[in-house]
Amino acid sequence: MSHLRPALVLLVLFTALTGLAYPYAVTAIGQAAFPTEANGSLVTENGRVIGSDLIGQNFTSARYLWPRPSATSAADSQDPSKTIDAPYNAAASTGSNLGPTSQKLAERLKEAIEAWRSAGLSTPIPGDALTTSASGLDPHISPVYAEAQVARIAAARNVPPAKVRQVVESFIEGRTFELFGEPRVNVLRVNRALDRMGS
Template identity: 50%
Template sequence: MVSQIRAAATLLGLLTVLLGLLYPLAMTAVAGAVFPGEASGSLVSRDGVAVGSSLIGQSFAQPGYLHPRPSAAGTGYDGSASSGTNLAPTSAKLAERLTADGEAMRQATGAAVLPADAITTSGSGLDPDISPAFAAIQVARIAAARGVAPDTVERIITESITRRTLGILGEPRVNVLAVNMALDALAPAPMPQGETPTASAATPAG
């Protein structure tokens, strides 16, 4: 009996060290060496300072920036409270919000037809990408706010489109943070009087 307990305890200890300590450390080291960017959170830096992640969305509210899709995560793009609304398609509350947001979006963009991601939230609430169609209806607003030609904004967005993986997987998408950083590099957006850059405007949040 004692010998069996000793053998079991020894095996438990060895497996705990091997699988619970050494293996995770080894995989972490390999990931850091082979995929350093991904292993560190796919961080995006500007002037040596991390301003966000290419995998996690954040809020941009100023008119000179590409806006992300709506978010239901916490108070909006709250990384500690990732979530969707969990409202069913038959929900009256969801229908009311979509109707109101759709009307506001049409007035802001002049678009007669809106892409779905212009007014719907993602399951995570932290989606970093939007559809090229949603980006396209924002061109006029961004160009006017920055005082640049619409063609210039269109070019930046087009160059930032990520195509389907292997030509068949996923959908074409535009990374909001990448476009906004490219826009700032071209022509910094003017700030409203009395306002300073914030995480949702000129300086993306980390």
């Protein structure tokens, strides 16, 4: 009994500290100091959530900036033991893990190249136009990939390419703290700005 009582007291104490007090304190600090980020960096329009700055979306219209491919999947509704492709599924963040000898990867790359060519894009294909990110949810693309899409978007919206280019360039984000990562463009933010631009 002399060992049991201190053990129970420590169990209750550390459960309260690490299981309740600490998580609530971190949540409160996050909500006070970074409320937008703590709540998922949600993007709202007319009071309705339309996306997140942190999770990509599958834009396919010629009028919009296209994101990089996504390798996320979901359970097959016909056979739960199997999975099906479900791009930008935030509940299943993952890379494809397909190796250089994978037939599935080769087919996906071929389809992406054909889509690039059929959209009338003749510039060299940027790497992020073909490859998925490690999470499968990357909301950003490279400025090179964004620039390569300007003419297509301008033609689809019947506006001068310079107008679209100006919108894209205004959303280029630099390296974090001028040190980490690469320059990038948030696809959702640009597409919202394109809609506000009109046409």
